[in-house]
Amino acid sequence: MVENGIGARVRRKEDFRFLTGQGTYTDDMNRPGQAHVFLLRSPHAHARLKKIDARQALAAPGVIAVITGADLEAAGVGPLPCGWQIFNKDGTPAHEPPHPVLAVGRVRHVGDPVAAVIAETRALARDGAEKLVVDYDPLPSVTATAQAAKAGAPAVHDGAPNNVCFDWHFGDAAAVDQAFAKAAHVTTIDLYNNRLVANAIEPRAAIGEYDPAADRHTLYTASQNPHVIRLLMGAYVLKLPEAKLRVVSPDVGGGFGSKIYHYAEEALVTWAAKKVGRPVKWTADRSESFISDAQGRDHVTHAELALDKSGKFLALRVQTTANLGGYLSTFSTAIPTYLYATLLAGLYTTPAIYCGVKAVFTNTVPVDAYRGAGRPEACFVVERLVEKAAQEMGLDKTEIRRKNFVPKSAMPYQTPVALQYDSGDFITHMEAALKLADHGGAEKRRADAKKRGKLLGVGLSTYIEACGIAPSNVAGALGARAGLYESAEVRFHPTGTVTLFTGSHSHGQSHETTFAQLIAEGLGVPIENVEVVHGDTDRIAFGMGTYGSRSLPVGGSAIVKAMDKIVAKGKKIAAHMLEAAEADIEFKNGTFRVAGTDKGLSIGQIAFSAYVPHNFPLETVEPGLDETAFYDPKNFTFPNGTHICEVEVDEDTGAVQLTRFVAVDDFGRIINPMVVEGQVHGGIVQGVGQALVEDCIYDPTSGQLVTGSYMDYCMPKADLVPSFQVATNEGAPCTHNPLGVKGCGEAGTIGAGAAVINAVVDALKGFGVTHMDMPATPEKIWRAMHGKAAKAAE
Amino acid sequence: MTIAVAMKVNGKAVSGQVEARTLLVQFLRENLRLTGTHVGCDTSQCGACVVHINGKAVKSCTTLAAQADGTEVTTIEGLARDGKLHPMQEAFREHHALQCGFCTPGMVMSAIDMLRRIPRPDEATIRHELEGNICRCTGYHNIVKAIQAAAKVMGG
Incomplete structure (x- = not known):
């Protein structure tokens, strides 16, 4: 058993810097000579954009430049691309209208960026934007999903x-x-x-920088996948060769999907830095996040x-x-x-x-x-x-x-909707969850609650998800315009420490710890001697980033492949040094040993020899100990589990109190249970948030975002939820990746919403309630109890 | 128009000329380069910006730098001593009460203030007291555990 290897609750390597205020998020960075950009955004949901008069803004104190969509078009800047092509029932491709970096001719939602003001400070850029005169011709808008395709609805795009x-x-x-x-x-x-609204607590930020001597651009951006941003922005938007473009995503304060995408602001600051000859920084206000984050x-x-x-x-x-x-x-x-x-x-x-x-x-x-x-x-x-x-x-x-x-015996199981589940033992996790939730005692609790004027509801949900989209050729056949593999480079240094370069990106997922545990387990290197590097296209070969719970099943598998190459090379070196046949060399717990003898060399000694190759098989083996691997998954992984929730609904007010929440998940093999539990807790609250309080609402008449700040968009807070009981079942590991892992990042959110609503509906069954849309607010519940239709919001 | 401000931050005397509209968080982050204090919203709700002024938790995004003139300010950078974490920081690490780390400085500063006022809070009190701090990663479960553990260590 390796210390701090697979299965250990290792405390996180990244925590010291975060706890002492020494993390480096994009907005914490300042580049020499940097200017600031403020984006003027459309106040209209839909309008013709007739004219932008920038004369007063340009004359305002500290303003350096004003950029409009027309300027970008004239400079050949392309629209933001869509990464997945879908075909209609009739075989024709989906309509993909251009998405300009800055609006041209029309604005299509509140927040659509219209012009960029670059100034000496953020405040002066904002002041300057106040002086822009924009001539809009407002148009009727449509925001409601069910209304958009109805006859007579305003057309958002010509040709759709x-x-x-x-x-x-x-x-x-x-x-x-x-x-x-x-x-x-x-x-x-x-x-x-x-x-x-995803609402990662770090608002998005980006800094563009241009080095004329090297003719090189650098973009620092709060992104979940810097290589993908480099690919999309370089190839489609700015038409910059990748070798001339570096994208860095330093510490990133949460993503939850919203920082996957290539955003207008990234292209804008990168382009503008060269244009004005200074680094250009943009940081979103939270209000801006509400109208610009997907x-x-x-x-x-x-x-x-x-x-x-x-x-x-x-x-x-x-x-x-x-x-x-x-x-x-x-x-x-x-x-x-x-x-x-x-x-x-x-x-x-x-x-x-x-x-x-x-x-x-x-x-x-x-x-x-x-x-x-x-x-x-x-x-x-x-x-x-x-x-x-x-x-x-x-x-x-x-x-x-x-x-x-x-049933477990039917695995692998081919569903009628393309996926083939490789593993799973659904009865086992449901039974475990029922036990953990003391389901047998629910009726007694229901009776007790009733005495207190509360209606108890029990909700169950089971889920399965598909993580680590793959294989690339299948994804490509379905319309993906990218591959979905991951890279890893394991670099031994001469004195035996290791730097791991991963194409995955951590924005809370604990890669610096979990991935170091993989190295500790696989190569026997003490965890404190492992440094994990992510988020920099100049340092990492390539990467597809982190989303879809893919980091461990795909990124972790790439690490295993790279470690396999290290061990294979190490065996050749050890065989030479120990004067034995390569086939007789075994590797275990960090030591290469001649089988059946006490002759052995530590991996540190092998690494030293690889860089100081005096006693080394130079005729057949190259010096150095640094291996890169790319892993393309054979199939999705299929995390699955059971969530059980109990709620108490107040008979008088309709207020819901969550009194019990249990999750038993099958994530395959667990690397760090502490980290996994944390991912589940956070996921559950995002699901509970949707079910009970979160709602993004547009005014149907004006198209204004009504819930545009934390004053109006209700975020789940600590008193919304109880402590959770979570457990995992490792009895059905993934069968097609080397670690047997499935991914755990999204599970909580996938299962929780249905469990909560099922519980609320159960609590209200005496009132003939058979369904309730999310969020189940006290008002909706009260109306349901009193037989009054909810206000027609949708 | 600029004004002069002077205060003690993490035990050190600091001063500067700032625009009158400068917020305390801007003064800390931009003038002093103490970037551990974060800005997560613009309506004083998320609590990522919490610092202590004269020992009390304050949202530095809603405080003018001028209002802190002549005070003693403590930020997240001022908690650890000689590389040794404050018991609250240590409890957050031990109980995995942080993921992305962005809300963490404000959470830690609020939690310390909470225990100053209520030395041995129960779970319901902790959850209620965290009303001014939003975390999107942890689901609060481990933050509550960390604060309970810190309360024991801090000898309330």
Whole structure:
């Protein structure tokens, strides 16, 4: 057993700097001679942009330059690209209208950037922007998902009839129709999966810098994937060769998806730094984040589940309208399609599934992946239907699931919606969760709560997700315009310390610790001798970044591959030094040993010899000990689990108190249980937040974002939730990656929303309530209890 | 128009000429380059900017630098002594009460002030007292644990 290796609750290497105020987030950086940029953003949801008069702004104190969309167009700056091509039912490609860095001719949502003012300080840039005179001609707007494709809705883009970006479908419609025809029971549901704002606590920031001597650009940006930004911005927007462009993502204060995408501000500061001959810095205010960070979810769905008389699922039919906002964000098109429809089998053996997705443009901030990305939406549809079906058919909520779970013995299991689950033991985690939640005592708690004027509700949800999108060739065939592998470089230094370069990026996920544990386990190097480097395109060979819970299953697998190469080379060196056959050399716990003898050399000695190759097989082995590997996954990984939630609803006010939350997850093998539990806790609260308090609301008439600050957008706070009980089941590891890991970053968010709403609906069953859209606010609940329809918001 | 401000920050006398509208957090971050104090919102809700003025927790994004003139300010950089973490910092590390680290300085400063006022808070009190600090990563679970543990060590 290696100290601090796989399975150890190692305290984090990154914590000292964060706890002492020595982290380096983008806004903490200041470059010599830097100027500041302020972006003037559209106050209108939809308007013709007629004229920008910058004369007064240019004369304002400290203002250096004003840049407009026309300037960028004239300079050949391209639009921001979409990274995934979707095809319509009829085989034609989706409509992909240009997304200019700064608006040209039209603004399409509140916050659409219109002009950039560069000045000596941030305050002077803002003051200067006050002096810009912009002539808008306001147009009618459409923001609501269900309204966008209706006849007469204002057109967001010319050339996209009825605001439809694509009309896509997946699955076997005929098989589904046949199954419905012979169903004993059909459960239907109409639901709105509400729009959310990611709200990483660090607002986005970017600094552009240009070095004329080397003709090189550097972009510092709060991003989850600097290499992808370099690729997209270099190739499509600024047309800069990658060798002339460095992108650095230093410490990043949370992402949750919202920092995956290539944003206008990144291209703007990079371009402007050369233009004005000084570094240019931009930092968002929180109000600006609300109208410029890609938002999440926003699905309107009608779904139907066909069952036989015993409660066995026969078929599932889903029709969703997905709101993509005013422009296509980087991965926006993949989320409501391949990351949604493919997950609709859930944990169940449903033999036939069909899903249609109509994606629409609206005058709202673009929508893209937010923690879970498509999978929480799928889980919500499936688990609400299952719960409703159980209620309608008089089946116990656990019984209906047991009856329909894919059994462990059926693995690998081919679903009717393309995915092949490699592993999973669903009954085991559900039983464990029921035990941990003292499910048997729920009825007694319900009776006790009733005496206190509280209605207790128990909600169960099970989920499965697909992490580490892969393999690249399959993703490519489905429309991905990128590969989805990961790189790792393990560099031994002469005195035996190691630098690990990973293409994954940590913005809270603890890579510096967890990945060092992999090196400690695999190479026997003490964890304090391992340095993990991420987030710099000049230092790391390549990388696809961190999202979709991919860092460990994909990035970790690349590390294992690189370590394998280190060991293979080390064996050759050891064989020479120990005067033994290579085949006789074993490597264990950091020592190369001649099998069956006490002759051995530590990996540190081998590393030293590789850099001081005096006694070295130079004829057959190169000096140095530094290996790079790229890993392209063979399949997705499929984390899965059970969440159980208990709520108490106040009979008088409709207020909900979460009294119990249990999660038992199968993430495969666990590297650092402390880190995994932390990821689950955080994920759960994002799911609970959506279910109970978070809601991104646009005014349907003006198109204004009503919830544009923390005054109006309700963030989950510490008193919204209780302490959690979480556990993992390691009994069904991933079968196709070398660590057996599945990923844990999004699970909490995927499972929690449905569990909470199922609990709220259970609490209200005495009032004939069968569904409640998120967030389940006291007002909605009170109205439901009093038989008054909720105010028509959507 | 600029004004002169002078205060003690983390035990050191500092002074500067600032625009009258300069916020304390700007003075700390931009003039003094003490970038451990963060700005996460513009409506005084997230608490990433919490520092102590004369020992009390204050949101430095909603305080003018001029208001701190003549006071003693402590920031996250001023807590650890000779490389040894403050018990609250140590408890956060031990209990994994931070992930991305961005809200952490404000959380730690608020938590220290909380224990000054309420030496042995129960879980419900801790959760209520954290009303002015938002964390998007941890789900608060481990922050609550850390504060409970720190309360024991700090001898409340």
